[in-house]
Amino acid sequence: MQQLRFLVTGGAGFIGSALVRFLINRTNSVVLNIDKLTYAASLSSLESVSASSRYSFVHADICDHQKMVELFNDFRPDKIIHLAAESHVDRSIGGPGAFIQTNVVGTFTLLEAARQYFCSLSQTQQAGFRFHHVSTDEVYGDLSEADLPFTETHRYEPSSPYSASKAASDHLVHAWSRTYKLPCSISHCSNNYGPFHFPEKLIPLTIISALQNKSIPVFGDGLQIRDWLFVEDHVEAIYDIVIQGKVGETYNIGGNCERTNLAVVTSICEILDRLQPSKTVVSYKELIQFVTDRAGHDRRYAIDVSKLTNELNWYSSVTFEEGLERTVSWFIDNKNWWQNISATERLGVVRN
Template sequence: MNILVTGGAGFIGSAVCRYLIAETQHRVVNLDKLTYAANLETLSSIAGDTRYCFVQADIADSAKVAELLRMHDIDTVMHLAAESHVDRSIDGPGEFIQTNIVGTYRLLEAARGYWAGLAGEKRERFRFHHISTDEVFGTLGFDDGLFNETTPYAPSSPYSASKAASDHLVMAWHHTYGLPVVLSNCSNNYGPFHFPEKLIPLMILNALEGLPLPVYGTGENVRDWLYVDDHARALVLVATKGELGRSYNIGGRNERTNLTVVETICDVLDRIQPLNSGTSRRDLITFVSDRPGHDMRYAIDATRIETELGWRAHETFETGLEKTIRWYLENEAWWRPIRASKYSGERLGQRKAS
């Protein structure tokens, strides 16, 4: 098939592009605006492949998207383009509204116009896969079980609210216009090429450089962690074999408190690259004021994708985290320029209402 991946130069999108080229026979068109967290170096391993091409464009440019759909005879859209950092959404929600809501609307309209002009088997084969987050469901208490596909939406942050809105738009375009869609909501991803402002890469790199390891609040907030390559496999399954009009929750079944995550990173680094002083990197952990509206717990019930599509996460948190840490140790040439230029390390998400 011919697959259009939006946001394919981002963390998850690039993993999807690499997986599609390495493990399938599909052709990939990567559409990305190349905002601050995008990096074409994440795609260097496939850049020369004849089944892959990159186009710099904005999903909100309906005319350009419609042109690409026709020019490349697209069979499936995998929509990953989004502003995704919660702290940044607190400081500047406007970009999240523009990309995640308005951009998704315009992409849907371009896809609907293209699909309406298809006929026969080509029309039957077309799909629009919207990739979202478990944060749309809000927060769970420690005794509240797991998020499933029928959990009511209750977003807490500008980011999660914008993603919830985009989820609703996608399902509305299916129910109202018949657009053939599938939707997926994932837990927290981690792995190689993760932008350094996110929790796991930030802690790895700060620990390597002997900098403080800032943990919000008391570190008791819980997240379910999903290795990015496991997620990429799941997304391709949903896009190609998922039942139209349905959503699929994708999680690693790896719940950990934030403090446990940071302590585990310290312990792994201390084992494979000990400090000359012989001290533990746990000594660098510093508790800082909590993020406004910080959800306590996310946890995904992945039963539907496991039973219906046969997907299973290959990595445990321990194996995936060690792979990730070793990747950052071996790829300073990738992350060092980002730390030096695009990302200054300042704390985000503390802006108060005017």
């Protein structure tokens, strides 16, 4: 089997670290992880693979053009998987500038470095090259309960500074693919969850708040609907797209699992009641507290994955019930991981 060289940006983040672990543990690939190590990144998520001779890490900012050019030329990647991004909606509302810088300027800088590198390759090397951009279903806006799920041809209607910055980066990737013939692909994923999830997001925040006997915040009426995707299913889909997917195409990745935020929180409380009963409340559900809704909060996301299934034979293999139980158990068993994240003390907002 050919040993491919993957350059992964944002590989110390939640999805990025899962991808790096997948590449090292499930393939014979060589992986270079580039990460700026902002608040949501954690190298401790990569301890299980950090000693591998096929893995290396560079602390760098994707907005640094000279450094990106240097790393491309030194590492000589076959595949680029671009995950580095600011991704927290509430933070984007309070401080949109960082999202424009990382998600838009950073993607532009990386595309230019990739284009310069691509032009230096032989025709054979160019034929095997791929730049894959990992995006979000939030670029499509939201749906009513009666609407069909998002397809790859759905109109872009971003609602937040975060989703607008991701939509802009998508358009840059499309433009570089069409104008410069850079071999690119894009994927839009639904809401991810699983082990190593940064504690400001809905599922880990709910688990951690309950374990600490703190109130569990739920935006508005809690009836916002999201499609949930186990992170290990997601990274396997990304790999399939990079290896087998068509250049210039966009693929939606979802879990075929729509749940309201309140239903998700309630399910977590029920799992915790069973696995680690509280000593202070009869049920962790007593800790649920409804808080003022987010400005411009999207009501529903849903993903149609039929293109990915039909073309690449991919489907999510982990049910929501199984994935949520595994996630809750992991957070119970790995308290040191989330207790050591300094940003945990500043939490109190949820993404979804």
